[in-house]
Amino acid sequence: MYPRIQAAQRQAPIALGPFGPEVLSYQLVRSVLRDARFQIPPGLNLVVQGITSGPLWDKVMNSLLCLEGAAHQRLRSLTSKAFTPRATFRLHDTMTAVMNELVDRIVETGPGTNTCDVVTDLARPYPVPIICALLGAPREDWQQFSVWADEIFKAFSFIAGVSEIEPAVMRAWGQLDDYVDAMVERRRRSLTDDLLSDLIRAEDGGDRLDAAELRMLAGGLLLAGTDTTRNQLAASMHVLCERPDQWELLTERPELAMHAVEETMRHSPIACGTLRLVSEDAEIGGYLFPAGTMILVNTAAANRDPTVYDDPARVDITRQGVPAILTFGGGIHYCLGANLARRELAEALTVLTRRMRNLRIVGPAPWKPMVSLGGPFSLPIEFETV
Structure with missing residues (x-):
């Protein structure tokens, strides 16, 4: 994929791809992401399957991802302080404990050689307990949260047959909503040191979040922070397993x-990217995007722009003096949980590099197609414990 992208980048910062215009350069991608005239197409994964109304459509349309304008800005203003680096650092001990427990399950007693599948044994079970701890849900409910997340996330994926699974998705979503409502009611009586309490406390000029908004944000955190973290942890491990010098350095x-x-x-x-719908004629970087145009903002291409990153195909964890990656988006839709995701991944890698030596991939590690979220289907490895 990347050689074709690089060949296109050498010709122009934009190309015609399978979805229409595809923005490739770092500067143009960043500009588009920060421009409010380029909006997220609401419910696109449902629209392509003919779902444009009904309970599931209403649920998705009222999520933070699909909101625009004043309503979106209001919610971000009220919630942003709950997701600062300092706020997410309080989960350091939880993140470390969860990953250590996962490693404990797969290692033999004492030093020796062990095998595991990074995807199923480490990445998949890692994020849900952390999100539960963030919200203040007790350990005995972690598995139920995982079931809800898996079921509801199907509504946000480009999979066939969403209409057939809609009843199951809505049932799981309703159960999650009821659970969060009960948590909110308890927190209103007795605030604690968790995200839900922070959101209840949140105030901006006398404005506060109502019960429906608290429910939406708590559920959205579970959905947005589960499969993304699972897949990226597995992907990052794949990169480092193939580069033992970087693993040893870490x-x-x-x-x-x-x-x-x-x-x-x-x-x-x-x-690898995000779709944007041009709401009005927009000229950026000398290119005119007519209103109604659907474009693909190729953040993966931007992250390997050779005019920004020296030797972009090389992995160097000491790389310095470069701008931030664009994977988390930009502008008003910059990922609200970016600090949390970075912290989760960093704590996981810290534990794994401390406890695993001489990693080697011992079987096929194919990646999922880049239609929705990528990452390895499986990543079988062998390693020595310290």
């Missing part, structure tokens, strides 16, 4: 964990 210098997250996400992101 082992010796754990302070590079955040750099390793940025570099592996730059090199091998699980989300």
Whole structure:
């Protein structure tokens, strides 16, 4: 994929792809992401299957991802403080404990050689307990949250037959909503040190979140932060397994964990781009985008723009003096949970490099098609424990 993208980048910062105009350069991608005239097409994965009304459509349309304008800005203003780096750092101990427990399940007693599938044994079970801890849900409910997340996320995926699974999705979503409503009611009586309490406390000029908004945000966090983290952790591990020098460097210098997250996400992101619909005629970088045009904002191409990143195909976790990756988006739709995702991935890699030595891939590690979220289907590895 990347050689074809690089060949196109050498000719122009924009090309015609299978979906229409495709923005490829770092500067143009960043400009489009920050321009409010380029909007997220609401419910596109449902529209392509003929779903444009009904309970599922209403649920998706009222999510933070689909809101635009004043309503979207209001919610971001009220919630942004709950997702600062300082706020997410309080989950450091939880993240470390969860990953250590997952490693404990697969290692033999004492030093020796072990095998596992990074996807099923480490990446898949990792994020849900952290989101539950963030919200304040007890450990005994973690598995139920995982079931809800898996079921509801199907509504946001480009899979066939969404209309057939809609009843099951709505049932799971209703159960999650009821659970969150009960949590909110308990927190209103007794606030604690968790995200839900922070959201209840949140105030901007006397404005507060109502019950429906709290429900939407809590559910949205579970959905947005589950499969993304699972897939990116597996993808980042794949990158590092293929480059033992970088794994050893991170082992010796754990302070590079955040750099390793940025570099592996730059090199091998699980989300390669985002679609945007032009709401009005817009000229950027000398290119005119007519209103109604659907464009693909290729963030993966931007992250490997050779005019911005020296030797972009090389993985270097000590890479310095480069702009931020664009995987998390930009502008008003910049990922609200970016700090949380970075922290989760960094803490996971810190634990894994401390406890695993001499990693090698011992079987096929094919990737999912880049239609929705990518990442390895499986990643079988062998390693020694310290």
